[in-house]
Amino acid sequence: MDGLGPRIKQLRVQAGLSKAALARRVGVSDVTISYWESGTIKQIGHERLVSLTSALDCSIRELLDDDSLNATMAAAPAAQSRAVLSLQTHLTAPWERLENHGEEALSTVQMLTQDCYLVTPAEHESFDFLYDGDLAAVAPCEQFQQDGLYLLEREGRLQIQYLERLASGRMRVSGEQLQGVTVENVRHPPFRIIGYVRARWSRQ
Numbered sequence: 079m080d081g082l083g084p085r086i087k088q089l090r091v092q093a094g095l096s097k098a099a100l101a102r103r104v105g106v107s108d109v110t111i112s113y114w115e116s117g118t119i120k121q122i123g124h125e126r127l128v129s130l131t132s133a134l135d136c137s138i139r140e141l142l143d144d145d146s147l148n149a150t151m152a153a154a155p156a157a158q159s160r161a162v163l164s165l166q167t168h169l170t171a172p173w174e175r176l177e178n179h180g181e182e183a184l185s186t187v188q189m190l191t192q193d194c195y196l197v198t199p200a201e202h203e204s205f206d207f208l209y210d211g212d213l214a215a216v217a218p219c220e221q222f223q224q225d226g227l228y229l230l231e232r233e234g235r236l237q238i239q240y241l242e243r244l245a246s247g248r249m250r251v252s253g254e255q256l257q258g259v260t261v262e263n264v265r266h267p268p269f270r271i272i273g274y275v276r277a278r279w280s281r282q
Contacts, residue, residue: 082122085141087115089134103133124215124277131279138213138279164200165208167235171272172197173218193217194276205238206253212280214238216273222249222264227275232268238275 090100090111097115101108104126113119122130131138163172173195194215199208207227208214216229225242240252249267250258261267 082142083115083117086111086130086134089136089141090115093134095133100133104129128277128279137211163195163197164203165197165205165229165236166200166203167205167237169236170231171216171218171229171236174272195273205236206255207238207240207275208278209280212278214275214279215277217276218273220271222271223274227278228271229273229275230269231272232270236272241271 090097093100095103097108097111101111104111106126110119114122127138127141131141134141165172169175194217196213197216198213199205199210201210204210222228222241222243226240227238228241230237230239237253242250242252242258244250244260247264249261249264251261251269252258
């Protein structure tokens with residue numbers, strides 16, 4: 079992440095923060111901030127990236143600008159220049175539309191969590207829990223893993239809903255506009271699970 083260090087310093091200076099002040103906001107030592115900015119520490123976990131965006135009052139895109147993103151991707155063995163994938167309600171999941179995942183999909187092994195894709199709503203699209211300009215790290219999966227947000231396909235549309243397993247063994251599905259609806263037949267639910275949302279970043 080050689081390109082990320084100078085970017086962190088640039089945003090810190092723009093925000094009028096000292097290394098110590100930024101360190102307090104992120105929850106690390108000022109020495110760690112120095113290591114990040116100098117490039118001594120090249121790997122920054124996704125939780126720290128999220129904390130940095132909050133502390134610097136910037137979006138993940140501003141933090142991972144083109145130079146930083148390219149430098150991050152170059153650290154991966156087979157990485158090339160990638161793009162954030164657009165999520166649309168009436169189309170299949172973006173990684174399912176790709177012919178060659180290795181050349182077109184954004185791998186987040188170095189930035190976020192292994193086996194995730196970074197997605198954002200397409201223009202004029204909106205989802206529960208994910209809005210214009212927001213980013214989400216989605217790990218493709220076909221089965222319920224744990225309580226949390228999932229990307230689902232229901233009646234030909236993609237949507238993001240909160241799934242939780244009840245003590246009875248049944249599943250509850252909730253959205254921002256939908257109070258919990260219980261799914262009786264968890265083996266054959268009225269939707270297809272496409273991915274698990276491991277992390278989200280808001281532009282605000």
